[in-house]
Amino acid sequence: MSEKIPYKIYLDENELPTEWYNVRADMKNKPAPLLNPATGKPCTAEELSHVFCDELVKQELDDTTANIPIPAEIREFYKMYRPAPLVRAYCLEKKLGTPAKIYYKFEGNNTSGSHKLNSAIAQAYYAKKQGLKGVTTETGAGQWGTALSMACSYFDLDCQVYMVKVSYEQKPFRREVIRTYGAKITPSPSETTEVGRKILAEFPGTGGSLGCAISEAVEAATKQEGYRYVLGSVLNQVLLHQTVIGLETMTAMDKYGIKPDVIIGCAGGGSNLGGLISPFMGRKLRGEADYQFIAVEPASCPSLTRGSYVYDFCDTGHVCPLAKMYTLGSEFMPSPNHAGGLRYHGMSSILSQLYDDKLIEARSVEQTAVFEAAQAFARVEGILPAPESSHAIKVAIDEALKCKETGEEKTILFGLTGTGYFDMYAYKAFNDGTMSDYIPTDEEIAKSLAKTPKI
Ligand SMILES: *Cc1c(COP(=O)(O)O)cnc(C)c1O
DSSP, rough: OGGGGSEEEEEOGGSSSSSOOOOGGSSSOOOOOOOTTTSSSSSOOOHHTSSSOOOHHHHHHHHOSSSEEEOHHHHHHHHHHSOOOEEEEEHHHHHOOSSEEEEEEEEEOOOOOBTHHHHHHHHHHHHHHTTTTTEEEEESHHHHHHHHHHHHHHHEEEEEEEEHHHHHHOOHHHHHHHHHHHHHEEEESSSSSSHHHHHHHTTOOOOOOOHHHHHHHHHHHHSSTTEEESSSSSHHHHHHHHHHHHHHHHHHHTTTTTOOSSEEEOOSSSSSHHHHHHHHHHHHHHHHHHOOEEEEEOOOEEEEEEEEEEEEESSSSSOSEEEEEESTTTTTOOOOOSSSSOOOOOOHHHHHHHHHHHSSEEEHHHHHHHHHOOOOOOHOOOOOOOOHHHHHHHHHHHHHHHHHHOOOOOOOEEEBBOOTTOHHHHHHHHHHHHOOOOOOHHHHHHHHHHTSSSO
16 A cells, blocks of 8 residues: 555645634634733724734634635635645655654745745735735744745735844845845834834843734834734634645545554644644544644743743733733743744644643754754755754654654654755754754743733
8 A cells, every 4th residue: 555655645736725624613622812911801803903904803713613715816826836745755764764654744835935825825815805005024033024025925015024133134035035025124123113112222232032023013013004913823813724734634645545643743833733733633623533743842942841821921012912822921032042933932822722631742852853853854855944844853753763663653744844945054053063952941931931911
C-alpha cells in the first residue's frame, strides 16, 4: 500500500475546500469570550466593530456554525498558491531509519513564505467588501506583514504595518518585500502614536515587541476614518481561515486511506496548529476517530507548558480586549529567540481551552536542538525550513525516533509552515556555533504573571 503513495500529494484546484470549519461548534467547553477591560463584561459585536471589520466580528463571536462558506473571491486567490502539497517525507524516514511514516503539509509555496496568507487574503477581502480605505497591523518576524501587504495590494487597500523595531533593523529584505507590495511600514515603537511615545519615554532605546506593535496598530486604526485593525494569529477568526490547511490535508489523506496517529505543529499564537488540527479535532470531538495532537513551543517563550490559564491583556499598551488564554503575562519579554513568529506571550483561546481539556499536548524545545532538526531536514528533504516550522520538525523527528526504538509504524503528520530564507542570521548563528538557549526562570515568569488583571 505505502509504495503507492506519491512523494507529493497534490489535490486538484476543484478539491479546494468551499467552507472553513469552525471547531468551536463541536467543542463542549467553548473558548472563553473576549472581555471589555473597562466593564469586565464580554465584548459585544458593536464594541468589536470599532476595531475589526463587521464580517470578521461575526466570525470571531460565532461558536455554533460548523461550516462557514469561503467567498468565491477568496477561493480564486487561494487558487494562485493552493492546494498546498502534502509531502511524504520518504527521504527523512530513510535517513532516520524509522518504521514511522512521516508526512508534512507545506505552506511555504508563496512569496510571504508562510501560511499567513490564508488569513490575510480573507481579512483584506472583508475589509474591502465593507468599503474601508485600509487596514493597520503589526508584524514581528515579518511574515504576517508580507502576507497582508500582498493581500491588500490584490484588493487595492491601503496597508499600514508596524514592524517590531529589532526585526525592522535585522531583516531589511523582509521590509523591502513589504514595500514592494505597497504597504507603509513603520518601526515600532514609534513617535507616530500616543502609545508608542509613551512606551519610548518609559523604555528609551527599546527594540520593541509584538505587544507594543499591536498597541500602536490598534491606535492607528481607531484614529483614522475608514480603517480597521487586523491580526495575523491568536484570534478565533484567524484559526478559522487557517482550517483550509487541515481540510486540504484531510481530503488528501482520506483519498489515499491514510490515517495520522500523531499530528504536530508549532504554536506561536496558535493559528497554523489550530488550522491544521481543527478538522481532525472535529472528528475526535464527535467520537469518530482518535488522534494525538502535539503543540510545540520554544523553551524561551513557553506559554502552554509554563504559563497560566487566565484572562490577560493581548498587548503591552492594554488597548485590546482581554482574552482568557495560557499566558506568560503581557509584560513577559521573551529572550531574542530566532523564531520571531513564536514569541507571543499568549495563546489562542481555542487551543488554550482544548489544552485545558487535555485534548492536545504541548512540548517546549530549545532552539539549538530546533536548528539541528532544521539542518537535518533541509539536507534530506531539500526545503530550507523557517525556524518556527522547525519546532514541529524537531518533535516529528523525536516521535519518529521513538518508533525506531519500539518498532511501531506510526503515521506522523506535521505542519511545515514556511521557509527560512529571511532567517539567515539565525542559521549563521547556528552554523557559527554561537547560538544560545535561553530559558526563563520561574521567578521571571511569576513576575510577569503577577501583573495579569484580576478577573
Ligand atoms: C507566524 C508563523 C508561525 C506561528 O504562528 P501561529 O499563529 O502560531 O501559526 C509559524 N510559522 C511561521 C512560518 C510563521 O510565519
